[in-house]
Amino acid sequence: MNQEIKAVGDDLGTLAADARELLSATADVAGEKVGAARKRLAAALDSAKEVAGCVRDKAIAGAKVTDQTIRANPYQAIAIGVGVGALLGFLIARRCSSRNCE
DSSP states (O other): OHHHHHHHHHHHHHHHHHHHHHHHHTTTOOOHHHHHHHHHHHHHHHHHHHHHHHHHHHHHHHHHHHHHHHHHOHHHHHHHHHHHHHHHHHHHHHHHHHHTOO
C-alpha cells in the first residue's frame, strides 16, 4: 500500500510540474482567454497543493493514533485482527464452496 501511495504522490507531483511548465510556456502568449485559463490553472494548482497537504496531515495523524492505540492495547488489537481474519476466511471459504472454486 505504501508503494501505491508513493506512486500516486509521484504522479501528482509530475502533473503539478507539467502544469507549472505549461504556465511558464504560455507566459508570453497574449489573449484574454489564455490569461483567464492560466489564472484558473494556477488557482487549481494552489488548491490541490493545500488539499494534498491536509490529506497527508490527516493520514499521518490517523496512523499515529492507530499506533498509540495498538501499543496501549496489544491483546485487544491481536484479538480484533484474528477475529476479522477468521470472519473473512469464513466468508471467502463459503463463497468458494458455493462456486466450486479451486
